[in-house]
Amino acid sequence: MTAPTLPTTMTDDSAAGFPEVEFGRSSDGFLAARVADTTFAMLPARDGRHYLATGWCIGRPISEWKLSDFHGRSGDLADEAAFRAKVAENAEHQREKRALGRRDIASTANTPWGPSQGATVYAEGVVCHSTAGHGGFHLSAERNRSVHSMLRARGGWYEEDEGWSIVAITFPNLFTSYERRCAERTIRDSWPDAWEAIFGTMLQPGESREKDRRAFEQEHAGDWIVVAATASDQQPGFVEVVATPGGRRGAGTEERRFLVPSDEYRMGRFR
Incomplete structure (x- = not known):
């Protein structure tokens, strides 16, 4: 059966006209979308499931896209509504990120992960460095004093895998809504004691990977x-x-x- 043709959908930010969002069907019939230069596809997985695939700068029309155009994998998708929600979330993220006015600069600074190959200035004293193998944020001494003592890193360096989330919850106005949600999840998962102390709330089972891991190991210590x-x-x-x-x-x-x-x-x- 031939998949129905989806109407092309355009949305934009009324102030900046960015980003353009487009939905369609690929040459193989899978649901796909473009948000500025970022591309998405809802691809089949095992047992009738689907996952979110990502790509970058596919210059051809969506109707000419192929499976080989996508390389990233960003989690499972329950249905088409979930796919559209992910696309909308990314569009929101890109709009907010553009409005924040971050600046890319040349940099050769020394970092814990090697020489910087370039950096993004989020604000005075808040700079994110990229290196050949890793990267992360560097906070000035003044900015670093704003970080909660339970999370503060000596020297102000916060790596890009988990440490970045410390910067994001300390300076939420410098990050998008999507980034803040990811940061909160990362803090709860990795530093539950700090989360509970900072926000005065007790994390329940299922709300923190690290706290759940401790409970699992305690329960099965003799197994x-x-x-x-x-x-x-x-x-x-x-x-x-x-x-x-x-x-x-x-x-x-x-x-x-x-x-x-x-x-x-x-x-x-x-x-």
């Missing part, structure tokens, strides 16, 4: 937990696993090995 697994070469259809008490590692830790039927083996959230 045998898998620390390594591989498909069995000698017993097809089975997974060979190595388990230790409480999932502990290190010299002198007792180990046991088990064969588990492949169709019964599932990786849990914490092993």
Whole structure:
């Protein structure tokens, strides 16, 4: 059956005319969208599911796009409505980011991750550096004093994987709504004690990965937990696993090995 043709949808910011948003169907019939130079697709996964794929600067019309144009993978999608919500979220993010007026500058500063190859100035004393392998923020001494003591890094360097979120919750006016939501999630997941102290609230089960991990390890401290697994070469259809008490590692830790039927083996959230 031929997929129905989606109407092209355009939205823009009334003040800046940015970004243009376009929906359509690819040459393979999958749902796709463009937000300025960022491109998205709703691609099939296993068991009838879908995932959000991303690309960059595809110059051709959406009707000519192919699977090979997409390389990034950004999570599962429940349905078309979820896809459209993700596209709208990105459009909002790009509009707000443009309004913030961040400036890209040349930089050769020394960072904990190597020489800077360029930087983005968010505000005076708040600079994000890129390097060959990693990157992150540097806060001036004055700016760094504004960071809560439980999260403050000596020297004012905050790496781009998780540490950036500390900068974002400290200076929320310098970040988009989307970035602030991601930062809050990262702080709850990685530094739950700091979150609870700063915001005066107790995180419940399911609200913090780190807090849930601690609870899991406490609950299963006396259980045998898998620390390594591989498909069995000698017993097809089975997974060979190595388990230790409480999932502990290190010299002198007792180990046991088990064969588990492949169709019964599932990786849990914490092993």
